[in-house]
Amino acid sequence: MSTTTLHNLEAVLSRHELVGKGSFGEVFKGIDQRTNRIVAIKIIDLEKAEDEIDDIQQEIMILSQCDSPFITKYFGSYLRNSKLWIIMEYLGGGSASDLMKAGPLEEMHIAIILREVLRGLDYLHGELKLHRDVKAANILLSEHGDVKLADFGVAGQLTATISKRNTFTGTPFWMAPEVIKQSSYDFKADIWSLGITAIELAKGEPPNSKIHPMKVLVLIVQSNAPQLDGEFTKPFKEFVDICLNKDPQHRLPAKELLKHPFIKKAKRNYLLVDLIDRYLNWKLEKVEVENSNYDEATLSSMSTIPDWNLTIKEETRENSDTIITNNEEISNGVLNSLCDILDNLNKTDTDLKNAFKASESSCPGICDNFVHKLVKTLQPSISDRRMEEVMEKIRTESKIMPNCDILFDQL
Template sequence: MPRFKEGIPYWVKGVLLGCGSFGSVYEGISDKGFSFAVKEVSLLDESSQGKQSINQLEQEIALLSQFEHENIVRYLGTDKDKSKLYIFLELATKGSLLNLYRRNNLTDSEVSAYTRQILHGLKYLHGGEVVHRDIKCANILVDANGCVKLADFGSAKATNLNDVKSFKGTAFWMAPEVLNNENQGYGTPADIWSLGCTVLEMLTGQFPYSPLQPQQALYNLFSGVPPTISDDLSEDARDFIVKCLQTSPSDRPTASELLGHSFAKMSLPTFSG
């Protein structure tokens, strides 16, 4: 896959792929016919939200430019004009896991395969003392070969061996210690809690803490009460999620340890004919 330098000599903006709080994502097409994803934010927005979007994108560029792993979305370069800042990323044509499970019910073996790849990505990040801080299906992409890509690093933080203390993430996937850190900080186990919520999300097709009202869900989270795990899930899946959703961060396994769990080692069924 091409790795561009600061910019691409010539490229055109294609279809809109999605929108977020930071701005928009489009398909980009280079003059060589290569397709990629383009995140853009306005440089003209003087509001606090606009400045935050630029800061998040610059932080994402700084982190992604250091990463080299098959389960982390590949950074390809940047560009800028008078009004916009752009970041070029590899294009994951199947979209997010959120889109996948909304289109089709995912089987245990499919969720296991995706979970295994998420764990490999987290193992790589955590080995470099980086906390993603916003693991959820909407931020995990899948390419045409079914390869998972951790994405959206606008909230990610290099801990530099010190616990992260700022409030970042998406509420219903957020670990209790992020809400209750009381200046004690938090680290990589926060991503493991979010992973448990993400696996639950893939298997049930619902956000964690559904169908509670947001206020009750946040109260449970603040109190360290994990989302309900359906009895309909397999024993392996339930055990995996329970291990992730331990209230005490020190009780949660690491990504490396979870790769040895039976749920993360399931084989996809084979078909003949």
């Protein structure tokens, strides 16, 4: 990872308000004092992100190699003690996911956003790069309506000789079937994710968003491809169908999808500015309401504080009985709440076990892979004795994982 070490980093880059959280750190709005340019500063504590170092390196490598108006620009990275500062282009219009918080998007706006994302994917794929996490939250906009792909924490590089990957990466709801099955996949996996993103932009959420992610993985593999239903135009629905063909061989590449009638008729980017203004106004109003509610709550709590009374009184039997009764009521309330919580936990535990069984049935070996990664992540942070307890628990209960003992011997 090529970075510059600066001890007087604050003199070069002034950090302002927190604007979000990325894959592995917090993102701040800041100013590069050397150029007076507004930038986004992603600050990562490498000591806390030890397990993600490879992914951080991957994000920096991909960003540093990209030069496209449809990809977020990378300006450099700086190391100060254990903190890594990644300096990127600041896009103040929010994400496509943010825009939907202020209200639904019109088809006209969706077409513009998808066209710009396709241009970004066409560039990436031409550079033998996969994004592998295309979704509305990773599509950023400037205040002027520029649309750019962002968040390359899981992006992948293909080579001319190794043209397909087989790693299990992405966000479940947007994952292509071939990625879930861990079979070889290529650029067409991004096209599937784009199709899911199109439905997300139209409906406000991806298909199956109310279902547990582990169950969704099974559904994506075993069920028919999602479709865009509702009152949308025929070209839009056809575009989604082309992206969501379960056979990647029949999915069109980004370059061909740019010629689709739905995309070809997309209007100029400036039409997104009203949408961005709507979101920024909504965001401002939300902050004002929250501040107002906080002030009212503070005043209310202050007005109910009784005057100091330092007179010491002997506690009567009557007062004592009242206290006991109140304590019993509180205890009963706590017990009832705990029972409700335990019931929910038991239900969640059962749902999770069923989801694992369904996943293993659909994709043999996926649970072994999952537990292997989980245990490797836990190892540095818990004691050997506790790790043995965790392993023994999994050995006892994971009949769905035939290779479990082999896995633990390796660890």
